[in-house]
Amino acid sequence: KNQVEQSPQSLIILEGKNCTLQCNYTVSPFSNLRWYKQDTGRGPVSLTIMTFSENTKSNGRYTATLDADTKQSSLHITASQLSDSASYICVVGGYSTLTFGKGTMLLVSP
Amino acid sequence: SQTIHQWPATLVQPVGSPLSLECTVEGTSNPNLYWYRQAAGRGLQLLFYSVGIGQISSEVPQNLSASRPQDRQFILSSKKLLLSDSGFYLCAWSALGLAGGPSTDTQYFGPGTRLTVL
Numbered sequence: 001k002n003q004v005e006q007s008p009q010s011l012i013i014l015e016g017k018n019c020t021l022q023c024n025y026t027v028s029p030f031s032n033l034r035w036y037k038q039d040t041g042r043g044p045v046s047l048t049i050m051t052f053s054e055n056t057k058s059n060g061r062y063t064a065t066l067d068a069d070t071k072q073s074s075l076h077i078t079a080s081q082l083s084d085s086a087s088y089i090c091v092v093g094g095y096s097t098l099t100f101g102k103g104t105m106l107l108v109s110p
Numbered sequence: 111s112q113t114i115h116q117w118p119a120t121l122v123q124p125v126g127s128p129l130s131l132e133c134t135v136e137g138t139s140n141p142n143l144y145w146y147r148q149a150a151g152r153g154l155q156l157l158f159y160s161v162g163i164g165q166i167s168s169e170v171p172q173n174l175s176a177s178r179p180q181d182r183q184f185i186l187s188s189k190k191l192l193l194s195d196s197g198f199y200l201c202a203w204s205a206l207g208l209a210g211g212p213s214t215d216t217q218y219f220g221p222g223t224r225l226t227v228l
Contacts, residue, residue, distance in 0.1 A: 034216065043200050043219030044154070089154065098217075102153035 002027040004092050004101035012107045017080055021104045023073040023090030031093040035064050035075045038087045038103070047075070047088075080108045112137035116201050116220035123227055129174075129188040131223050133201030136182065141203040143184040144217065145176055148198040160184060191227045199223045 004025045013019050025033070032051045036044035048057040048064040050073070056065045061078045077084055085108045090101040113136045123129060135141055145157040156169045158176035166176050173192060177185045184201055202217040 041198075041222070041224070043202070043222050044217075045219070046216045049216060098156065100154045100156075 002092070002094060002097060002099040004090055004099045006088075006090050006101035006104050008104060009102075010105040010107070012109055013080055015080060015082055015108050015110050019077050019080060019106065021075045021077075021088050021090075021106070023075070023092075023101055025071050025073070025090070025092045025099065025101075027071075027092040027094045027097070027099050029095050030068065030071075031095060033064075033066055033073050033093070034091045035062070035073075036089040036091060038089060040086070044089055077106075082108050082110060084108050112203070112218065114201060114203055114218060114220040116199075116223055118223060119221065120224045121226070123191050123225065125193055125227055126190045129186070129191050129195070129225070131186040131199055131201075131225075133184040133186075133220055134182055135184075135203045138203065138205075139181060141182065141205065142215075143178060144202040144204070145184065145186045146200040146202065146219075148200060150197070154200070158186070193227050196225055196227045199225055 007022045030052060032049055034049045035047045037047050038044040047059050047062050050057050050066045052068050063076045066073045075088055085106060087103040087105050089103040092099045115134050117132055143160045146154045147157055148154050158166055158168055160166050160178045163178055163181055174188050200222045201220040204215040204217045
């Protein structure tokens with residue numbers, strides 16, 4: 001059964017600090033992995049997408065990594081800002097399938 | 111550029127009443143269309159997807175239904191709402207997948223509809 005597990009479930013950090021969110025998956029076959037950011041009460045917005053051959057992908061202060069061998073991905077946020085407070089969702093694409101993680105709720109505190 | 115619209119933004123309905131949520135996409139043709147539900151504190155749950163007019167695939171059994179009367183219009187309906195239908199409903203689109211199934215391309219989400227069933 002395809003599964004995506006994200007950790008931690010929630011996280012509070014101080015503004016300006018860095019943080020790393022984790023995503024472990026058991027999706028086969030594997031096509032790609034995306035990280036989405038969902039602000040409260042809004043639809044998710046894509047941050048990064050990585051295919052099997054890609055190890056890292058950056059989008060501003062967001063850097064995603066992928067280890068296809070261990071089936072793990074991480075999202076690193078550098079110099080966090082208050083606007084980074086949101087839910088971060090890991091989504092793994094297979095062959096015509098999409099498996100969603102439950103998300104990590106990040107709160108950046110001033 | 112492509113845009114996706116959903117309405118209404120919020121809705122409060124009594125148990126047993128009907129439901130109709132509408133989603134439209136502009137600026138693209140033949141998109142894959144999706145309906146998701148996000149219950150409080152839960153992840154996104156795919157309810158329906160459509161790869162073309164009149165083609166609807168259901169991911170989970172429930173008292174909801176979906177229709178696609180036009181290429182860029184996707185409607186979520188229910189004849190009788192349950193309390194458990196409360197949640198945040200999101201419509202999304204993506205480029206059509208080569209396999210004719212739900213695309214693994216990036217999905218673009220609408221603003222969502224907050225449904226409360228009392």
